[in-house]
Amino acid sequence: MEKKIITISREFGSGGRTVGRMVAERLGIPFYDKELVDQIALESGFAPKFVEENGEHSPGSSLFSYAFAHQGIPGVMNGLSTADFLWNIQCSVILQLAEKGPCVIVGRNADYILKDRQDALHVYVFADIPFRADRIVRRYGESDKSPEARLQEKDKRRRVNYQHYTGRNWGQSQNYDVCLDTGVLGIQQCVDIICGIVERSKTEMTPEEKNL
Amino acid sequence: MEKKIITISREFGSGGRTVGRMVAERLGIPFYDKELVDQIALESGFAPKFVEENGEHSPGSSLFSYAFAHQGIPGVMNGLSTADFLWNIQCSVILQLAEKGPCVIVGRNADYILKDRQDALHVYVFADIPFRADRIVRRYGESDKSPEARLQEKDKRRRVNYQHYTGRNWGQSQNYDVCLDTGVLGIQQCVDIICGIVERSKTEMTPEEKNL
Numbered sequence: 313m314e315k316k317i318i319t320i321s322r323e324f325g326s327g328g329r330t331v332g333r334m335v336a337e338r339l340g341i342p343f344y345d346k347e348l349v350d351q352i353a354l355e356s357g358f359a360p361k362f363v364e365e366n367g368e369h370s371p372g373s374s375l376f377s378y379a380f381a382h383q384g385i386p387g388v389m390n391g392l393s394t395a396d397f398l399w400n401i402q403c404s405v406i407l408q409l410a411e412k413g414p415c416v417i418v419g420r421n422a423d424y425i426l427k428d429r430q431d432a433l434h435v436y437v438f439a440d441i442p443f444r445a446d447r448i449v450r451r452y453g454e455s456d457k458s459p460e461a462r463l464q465e466k467d468k469r470r471r472v473n474y475q476h477y478t479g480r481n482w483g484q485s486q487n488y489d490v491c492l493d494t495g496v497l498g499i500q501q502c503v504d505i506i507c508g509i510v511e512r513s514k515t516e517m518t519p520e521e522k523n524l
Numbered sequence: 525m526e527k528k529i530i531t532i533s534r535e536f537g538s539g540g541r542t543v544g545r546m547v548a549e550r551l552g553i554p555f556y557d558k559e560l561v562d563q564i565a566l567e568s569g570f571a572p573k574f575v576e577e578n579g580e581h582s583p584g585s586s587l588f589s590y591a592f593a594h595q596g597i598p599g600v601m602n603g604l605s606t607a608d609f610l611w612n613i614q615c616s617v618i619l620q621l622a623e624k625g626p627c628v629i630v631g632r633n634a635d636y637i638l639k640d641r642q643d644a645l646h647v648y649v650f651a652d653i654p655f656r657a658d659r660i661v662r663r664y665g666e667s668d669k670s671p672e673a674r675l676q677e678k679d680k681r682r683r684v685n686y687q688h689y690t691g692r693n694w695g696q697s698q699n700y701d702v703c704l705d706t707g708v709l710g711i712q713q714c715v716d717i718i719c720g721i722v723e724r725s726k727t728e729m730t731p732e733e734k735n736l
Binding site: 327330334433436438440443447481483484485486488489490491492493494496497498499500501505508509512517520521522523524 | 542655693703729
């Protein structure tokens with residue numbers, strides 16, 4: 313089955329977004345990351361910054377646990393918590409984007425939301441703490457928290473969100489088709505492997521190739 | 525860092541052993557699977573069949589929980605349980621084999637035992653239940669248990685053994701460098717990806733290739 317939709321789930325700082333962007337450029341297909349946030353914001357009525365900060369985070373975390381007054385039409389959230397409301401919109405937007413045609417989607421539990429699409433390739437990208445700590449400092453600069461603490465906090469929020477909405481264990485290999493350590497393999501090679509898999513999926517495998 | 529040692533951890537029926545054998549043949553390096561069992565048997569004094577059946581299994585499972593009378597010199601187990609004794613020998617044999625030179629090692633928690641070797645590439649191979657159920661019936665024939673029950677039982681024993689001796693979660697992507705679904709990618713392609721990674725590791729990556 314030809315793989316047309318590529319979902320990339322990633323540990324913070326692993327370079328998963330860069331991998332996704334490069335794969336999309338190489339394959340000449342749309343890359344949904346910031347665009348996804350904007351679309352969810354548009355459909356939910358929340359500010360893009362709010363969606364960006366909370367869409368992959370623990371439903372019980374920080375401000376997110378408060379009952380926000382929705383900015384749009386009263387009653388539009390149908391009694392759902394802000395987190396659940398955002399999750400529903402996120403599912404709907406991701407399903408629609410996948411329907412539109414080939415694309416790369418980064419984050420937002422897209423692997424789970426599109427798990428039933430046979431034409432989707434689900435990738436998990438990770439790396440060890442030193443690689444990621446070095447990378448986030450070079451990319452996003454220093455902050456008053458240590459890079460390690462920033463990684464742990466962000467990973468924890470993504471993990472809790474994933475578990476809450478999918479019932480699955482974040483980073484468990486069986487949830488994906490391929491998992492790649494960017495620290496060991498390098499980002500360029502991860503892009504090559506993913507594009508190679510997509511290319512190969514265009515021709516049907518022989519029974520021997522599939523299952524020797 | 526050139527990858528010279530390849531460890532393959534695998535779900536039962538996923539074709540991980542076949543992947544390992546084909547990688548070893550392609551690279552022209554030794555393949556340790558049955559040979560590993562024989563060496564552990566030789567060093568432990570246990571029968572190869574006993575090592576094969578218990579070396580990757582839950583330390584508390586079935587007959588294995590009984591205090592076996594060791595077949596060799598009395599007192600040779602130094603007060604260790606049979607499982608712990610076998611684990612110690614297994615660690616020692618795997619560390620020695622890796623010292624001898626390039627090789628492929630299948631199973632037996634070799635990913636954990638060789639986790640500190642920078643020249644080791646750790647691969648996890650898995651597939652969904654239908655793919656594996658079909659494969660074990662074609663490979664090993666029918667039995668009075670359903671293929672699904674056989675898979676679950678064997679996976680559970682490997683998982684419990686792994687967790688007991690490594691403190692890590694079996695199949696968690698971060699324990700490996702690359703995880704591959706043979707059901708989706710096909711066994712031939714998994715072999716190609718692993719051999720491609722080994723080949724590429726022979727030339728130093730540029731900083732751009734590593735971390736764009």
